[in-house]
């Protein structure tokens with residue numbers, strides 16, 4: 001039966017848990033703050049049929065104290081991997097609620113497993129929808145967000161989803177008694193900064209001048225701060241909220257939209273891509289499966305190691321090699337038949353800066369008529385052209401993280417996926 005036909009009780013979970021409480025985020029933003037509200041979308045809750053003998057959830061978890069987890073943003077690139085990882089690697093899980101603005105058709109295949117999977121179509125900017133989804137759960141993994149560095153969405157919308165949405169998740173935990181919150185932050189909370197300072201193999205304690213102007217890193221930095229400051233707040237029932245933020249570098253792997261875009265661009269250009277960034281500029285990358293694994297481990301360990309992990313940030317890392325953004329992508333695109341032309345950038349840097357500025361101008365001029373959002377703009381150029389790599393073992397020290405996928409596995413899996421993209425688009 002398709003997901004759509006399984007729509008059940010709209011707002012049912014909400015009625016069970018009370019009502020919304022106002023978020024207190026105003027004034028945290030460094031630019032003008034949110035403008036008009038977006039239209040309210042319908043919250044829909046889809047239940048897979050419950051298995052006989054299941055008991056209703058208790059506030060501290062599911063049946064027999066087994067955890068109930070919410071994956072907010074569970075239908076996104078990272079979120080889908082988190083969901084699948086939870087189902088594969090978390091045998092104690094009792095119920096998994098997948099909360100997202102857009103529910104994917106792949107959710108259908110999850111219904112046959114032993115875990116009760118509940119898909120909830122909802123919007124993190126709607127406090128009551130979030131509270132309804134969170135009520136009665138043990139841990140929230142919050143990967144939902146608007147990842148936009150291309151100017152597709154307005155700064156206000158990015159703020160509303162990433163900052164207000166996160167505040168709503170925190171308030172939902174506090175109101176409903178959910179004690180553990182894992183937040184997907186980003187390396188961009190640190191940098192690269194607007195001054196183009198390199199961050200070379202840094203760790204969580206490396207000093208760096210974090211200066212944000214672009215709405216996306218700004219929103220991630222604000223949201224991360226809210227999450228960390230919420231650590232220790234009393235949730236319903238009196239226990240302290242335990243929060244933690246994970247900062248992935250550039251994620252790659254199955255489902256990575258920008259990799260797909262580069263691949264198609266290469267095909268259009270006769271199997272070639274043209275080097276734009278010097279090979280010496282290192283850009284941190286991490287495999288999506290390892291990022292998902294880190295989220296699952298944190299969700300599992302937060303309770304036992306609350307004193308150590310609560311209020312902490314962790315970079316997401318694995319054994320992916322340090323390379324430039326383009327050379328790294330070629331690890332997957334070369335075996336799929338593309339080549340990168342040039343050992344040095346084909347265009348001088350000043351010309352790229354000019355083109356990026358021109359794109360920004362065109363985006364602004366064309367905005368009333370159409371959305372012009374190319375990959376190259378002043379911000380993406382600065383990120384791609386500034387060394388930013390991490391080298392840390394904090395996650396290993398604090399909660400025993402080791403990458404689940406070796407570099408060879410991560411590479412093979414990603415290549416296989418790109419090859420699948422190729423055959424599915426023929």
Ligand SMILES: NC(=O)c1ccc[n+]([C@@H]2O[C@H](COP(=O)([O-])OP(=O)(O)OC[C@H]3O[C@@H](n4cnc5c(N)ncnc54)[C@H](O)[C@@H]3O)[C@@H](O)[C@H]2O)c1
Nearest residue numbers: 073075076077078100101123124143144145186248250251
């Ligand atoms: N992709 C990367 O390289 C990268 C790197 C570092 C951090 N991150 C962070 O990881 C998280 C996931 O990123 P991703 O690459 O999977 O992005 P994505 O766009 O694929 O996934 C985000 C998900 O959030 C959902 N979402 C967006 N707005 C929502 C709303 N208002 N209410 C409910 N759900 C909403 C989307 O529908 C989507 O399924 C984000 O928080 C992002 O900032 C991503």
Ligand SMILES: CC(C)CCC[C@@H](C)[C@H]1CC[C@H]2[C@@H]3[C@H](O)C=C4C[C@@H](O)CC[C@]4(C)[C@H]3CC[C@]12C
Nearest residue numbers: 147149186188249250276325375380381383384
């Ligand atoms: C200069 C052009 C030829 C190349 C443009 C590449 C550009 C689109 C890429 C380069 C680096 C990419 C970002 C980086 O991997 C890390 C993140 C952090 C994450 O939180 C959101 C995505 C983001 C910003 C990547 C977006 C695409 C970038 C800028």
